[in-house]
Amino acid sequence: MAVARAPQQGGVTAIHVWLIVFVALWLTSTVFLVIIYLDQEQKVNDLDKAKAQLAKVISSQGQSLPQYSEASSNAGMTMVDLIEAARGNTAELISGNRDDNVVSLRTELNSRLDKYKADPQVESKSDFEGVTMLAALDSMHSMFRAESEARDKAEKGIAQLQSDLKVLREAEERRKTDFADAADKLSGDVVKIGEERDEYRTERDEEIDAFDAQIEKIKDQCSDDIQKQRGETRECQAAYDDLLARHQELQAKLGQSQISPIPKATARMGDGRILKASPGDPIVYIDLGRDDHLTLGLEFAVYDALSGIPEDGRPKARIEVVAIHQHSAECKIVSLMRDQMILTEDIIANPIYDRHQSIKFFVMGEFDINGDGRDDPQGQRDIISLIEQWGGSTLSELSAKVDFVVLGGPPERPRRSPDVDPEDDPKYQAAAKAYAAYEAQLAKVDVLAVPRLSQKEFLNFLGYTVSDTETAASIQAMTGQ
Numbered sequence: 001m002a003v004a005r006a007p008q009q010g011g012v013t014a015i016h017v018w019l020i021v022f023v024a025l026w027l028t029s030t031v032f033l034v035i036i037y038l039d040q041e042q043k044v045n046d047l048d049k050a051k052a053q054l055a056k057v058i059s060s061q062g063q064s065l066p067q068y069s070e071a072s073s074n075a076g077m078t079m080v081d082l083i084e085a086a087r088g089n090t091a092e093l094i095s096g097n098r099d100d101n102v103v104s105l106r107t108e109l110n111s112r113l114d115k116y117k118a119d120p121q122v123e124s125k126s127d128f129e130g131v132t133m134l135a136a137l138d139s140m141h142s143m144f145r146a147e148s149e150a151r152d153k154a155e156k157g158i159a160q161l162q163s164d165l166k167v168l169r170e171a172e173e174r175r176k177t178d179f180a181d182a183a184d185k186l187s188g189d190v191v192k193i194g195e196e197r198d199e200y201r202t203e204r205d206e207e208i209d210a211f212d213a214q215i216e217k218i219k220d221q222c223s224d225d226i227q228k229q230r231g232e233t234r235e236c237q238a239a240y241d242d243l244l245a246r247h248q249e250l251q252a253k254l255g256q257s258q259i260s261p262i263p264k265a266t267a268r269m270g271d272g273r274i275l276k277a278s279p280g281d282p283i284v285y286i287d288l289g290r291d292d293h294l295t296l297g298l299e300f301a302v303y304d305a306l307s308g309i310p311e312d313g314r315p316k317a318r319i320e321v322v323a324i325h326q327h328s329a330e331c332k333i334v335s336l337m338r339d340q341m342i343l344t345e346d347i348i349a350n351p352i353y354d355r356h357q358s359i360k361f362f363v364m365g366e367f368d369i370n371g372d373g374r375d376d377p378q379g380q381r382d383i384i385s386l387i388e389q390w391g392g393s394t395l396s397e398l399s400a401k402v403d404f405v406v407l408g409g410p411p412e413r414p415r416r417s418p419d420v421d422p423e424d425d426p427k428y429q430a431a432a433k434a435y436a437a438y439e440a441q442l443a444k445v446d447v448l449a450v451p452r453l454s455q456k457e458f459l460n461f462l463g464y465t466v467s468d469t470e471t472a473a474s475i476q477a478m479t480g481q
Helices: 014-057 066-073 079-094 102-118 133-254 379-389 426-448 455-462 468-479
Strands: 272-277 283-286 299-303 317-324 329-336 347-349 360-364 404-407 452-454
Touching: 079 102, 102 133, 283 317, 299 455, 360 379, 360 426, 379 455, 404 426, 404 455, 452 455
Parallel strands: 360 404, 404 452
Antiparallel strands: 272 283, 272 347, 283 329, 299 317, 299 347, 317 329
16 A cells, blocks of 8 residues: 655645635735726716716606617617607608798698688688697598588489489470470461461452442442432421521520430431341451441441340440441451340441531530549540541530530539638639539530430440440540540
């Protein structure tokens, strides 16, 4: 068995070496630890300073933002750089200019909102009052959507209207075609009726010519008798003039009322008769013609052949001359009383018309043409115009030459004023003078026994039997006043 060598006395052993190494390592580590400790303290101070600086830049809540993490992961990009980049992107998104800041963007937004609120087309102003850009965009989108829906609705309405218009146009075209067909048919009917009318007129004219020839033959046969009768009439007229002069002389001496002739006997004598009349036909024919001095537009009153002309002269119809032949005339019916008809042989009369001479009238008094209860200032002038219009004549003085007196009402009786002496009142004197003149003329009419016609009787004989208003209008149209 081997025995361990005993260490050599006084030499360097392995233990000594390991001790030296251990001591050296311990010294070295201690030095390093001191150095590290001292450097760590500096770093802690630097870290505190860095944290203090970081707190000034961003708070603890800001460190949770994604930009902070992005800045930490991107080398060379600071938080400020990222914030500035985000601001630029936001500005470019809003206005298109990256250099715009918050103040300028807010100013521009407020300006746009004010402009929108001032627009008269914007109904809801409150939608743009102190709102954000997105809220304003939402409001504008809502408005746009409403306008778009209204436009779509309007376009649908227009399309419907156009469709309805097309249907209406087609219906109108059909109506035009139907109307044109009906018009063509009616034109054919009118032509046919015209031919029938011409044929009827030809037959009628032939009958009239035959009748005229017959009348001419009768007239030739009666010519000698008429000449003889005219001679006898002239002799009778001369005798009558002598008797009338003697009568006036005796009447003036006696001053008494004389026996009057048959009331309005001359006015109640007819001027002619109806030759031909058909029920429902507006045209009739009379036995007066060109030789009887007829004029176009002359009117006659029509009376029943059996009952004759009544005392008041009220006719059953009124006719107007529209065409004149040799011995006859064509007349149109102007008016016809209810339940009456014009028949052959009916009497026609016009007190102003006379086939042999001009009838002489004397007009006196006041006249109420329009029936309003007051005398018309132009009433007497209207009566005179009617007489002259129909071929008669008027005399300015009452004499035996007068055939008829158209008698109006008396002038207003003079009224005395209690405060004025009648001798000093010119109005009273003028009224008294006018009333006295009327009374004197009325007495002279009685002396001369001239037939009288009141206003109503005179107008009745002329055929004016309608209302007072219509009578006045007809007379004014006739006299041109």
